[in-house]
Amino acid sequence: MLTQYTFDRLILLGDIFDNLNFARLKKNHWNLLSYIRKLSNPKRNTEVIWVEGNHDDGLAEIMSHLIGIDVYKEYAWSTNGKKYLAIHGHQFDRFLNENFIISAIASFIYDRIQRWGNEKQTVARFLKNKSKGWLRLAKKVADGAVEYGRHRNADIVICGHTHKADMYEYPEKNMVYYNSGCWTDLPSSYILIYEGGKTEIKYFDK
Numbered sequence: 001m002l003t004q005y006t007f008d009r010l011i012l013l014g015d016i017f018d019n020l021n022f023a024r025l026k027k028n029h030w031n032l033l034s035y036i037r038k039l040s041n042p043k044r045n046t047e048v049i050w051v052e053g054n055h056d057d058g059l060a061e062i063m064s065h066l067i068g069i070d071v072y073k074e075y076a077w078s079t080n081g082k083k084y085l086a087i088h089g090h091q092f093d094r095f096l097n098e099n100f101i102i103s104a105i106a107s108f109i110y111d112r113i114q115r116w117g118n119e120k121q122t123v124a125r126f127l128k129n130k131s132k133g134w135l136r137l138a139k140k141v142a143d144g145a146v147e148y149g150r151h152r153n154a155d156i157v158i159c160g161h162t163h164k165a166d167m168y169e170y171p172e173k174n175m176v177y178y179n180s181g182c183w184t185d186l187p188s189s190y191i192l193i194y195e196g197g198k199t200e201i202k203y204f205d206k
């Protein structure tokens with residue numbers, strides 16, 4: 001996906017790593033990391049930004065040395081007169097913050113489902129699209145992120161965290177929310193912001 005575009009800026013929206021267990025990383029994971037490191041080389045004029053998630057909280061510093069990219073809690077920028085704010089989104093996940101143990105178990109189970117699942121991740125996708133709890137969580141993260149973004153004077157807020165690619169409009173606040181979804185399911189999803197400011201959810205299937 002990365003090689004099919006030329007771009008000025010790549011924003012990694014958190015939870016790039018699950019934990020510090022690097023022994024679990026396979027060759028293609030290291031290839032991706034080394035590609036990202038290559039992109040961040042000043043000669044390439046590509047800015048690589050890592051916004052910290054809840055899973056890679058604390059890893060960011062190590063990784064910024066290893067991959068040589070800057071790590072942020074949140075990242076704001078302007079394109080074509082619109083203000084964007086990228087933040088991972090766990091900050092608005094009250095369930096996660098109030099039920100840390102249950103969330104850790106749920107995250108463990110989801111991880112197993114993904115690892116045992118077939119290539120198309122049928123079960124993981126089913127959970128995301130049909131589970132009422134998941135939908136409620138996705139909307140709550142969106143509402144929280146937009147409220148937060150309003151105080152930051154953002155027009156567009158982009159989160160990750162929920163694994164569910166989404167777009168919600170908040171006309172009464174004059175704001176739009178995007179969620180970039182995730183890389184671990186197929187099709188993988190990401191957000192593309194064109195030079196003219198057009199913003200789109202895209203999908204990638206290998």
Ligand SMILES: [Mn+2]
Nearest residue numbers: 015053054161
């Ligand atoms: Mn997360």
